[in-house]
Amino acid sequence: MxxxxxxxxxxxxxxxxxxxxxxxxxxxxxxxxxxxxxxxxxxSSAPGGAGATTGRKLLTDTAGPPPGGRAVRGGPVSWASLGLLVVTGVGLITYYDREKKRRIEDLKQAPPEAKAGPSVGKAAIGGPFKLLNHEGKVVTDRDFVGNWTLIYFGFTFCPDICPDELTKLAEAVDQIEKKIGVQVVPVFISIDPERDTVEQVREYLKEFHPRLVGLTGSVNDIRQVAREYRVYYMKTEEEGTDYLVDHSIIMYLMDPNMDFVKFFGKNYNADGLTDGVVEEIQKYGKK
Structure with missing residues (x-):
């Protein structure tokens, strides 16, 4: 014992x-x-062994939980702190949900012009320019007013992409005229003014279409028109006068007021370009 x-x-x-x-x-x-x-x-000498009972009770009471709440099993976190965390989380969720609903209601009640946003208006593409055509005459953007115009930016020393795009442009122009009887003016603007002189551009364009208009100018003039049409271009692999020019491969459709309508990328073939331009011309006529 x-x-x-x-x-x-x-x-x-x-x-x-x-x-x-x-x-x-x-x-x-x-x-x-x-x-x-x-x-x-x-x-104990007292009847019933009171001393043993008192000792066991003291041990049990001393090992009880601390004041302020019973600890959560597995960590020193009280039920009171856990409850506070839950209440705080619910409060935050409720607040953000209420704010979200309030903002949605504000948008619904806003006037139509405010909800339209930045999609309203025309793209900031195109603008005034003053260049030399392939015959050496001064030409501005106003000389093209009254005609539909397709503009392509490239350079005459381009080995493959520019010839392919100009061939596609020439085919589309002829197809558009056959389909709806509208003569679209094809325009080539050089982004290599250091080598693309008036004479160089004139000889180059003979290979594509008789109505193709070639434009060139000074370095500053080309930089300005490229900025107006958001055209990217940069010399690459430069070795003296032997270099290539990396540039945007896009055709810009301009309406009779020389306002931008739509652009067509390299992914369009001649038929796709034709159909796209015809569609825009027909929509313009219905306004």
Whole structure:
């Protein structure tokens, strides 16, 4: 019996120490308590062994949870702090949901012109220019007013892309005229003014279409018109006068007022370009 009591006292003290560390309770004088528990655990002279009962009750009470709430199993978080976290999260979700609904209502009540946004208006493509044509005459953007115009930016020393695009442009212009009887003016603007002189452009365009208009000019003039039409171009692989020019591969359709209508990329073939231009001309006539 004495051996069993000693094992219970030892196991009880270890349990008390472990729980004390877990709950963060300040350390106590366990040596003194051990002696007290030892004496309290012995059978009392009083009837019923009151001393043993008192010792067991003290051990149970001391190992209870700290003041302020019972700890959540698996971590030092109280139910009170967990409840506060949940309440805060619900409050934030409710707030943002209410703000979202309020903003949607504001947009619904806004006037039509405010809801239209930046999609209203025409693209900022095109503008005034002053260049030399392939005959050496000064030409401005106003000389093309009254006609539908397809403009392509390239250079005469281009090995493959520019000849392909100009061939496609020439075919489309003829097909458009056959389909709806409208003569679209094809225009080639050089982005290589250092080599594309008036004479060079004139000789180059003979290979494509008799009505194809070639334009060139000074470095500043070409830079200005390229900026107006949002055209990218840059010299590459430069070795003296032998170089290529990387540039946008786009055709710009301009209406009879020289306002931009639509652009057509390299992915359009001659038939696709023809159909696209015809569609835009027909829509313009119905306005």
């Amino acid at each position: 004495a051996t069993i009591l000693r094992q219970l006292r030892t196991k009880g003290l270890k349990t008390l120490l472990n729980r004390t560390k877990f709950y963060g309770v300040a350390p106590r004088n366990f040596a003194a308590e051990s002696r007290w528990l030892s004496s309290a655990s012995k059978p």
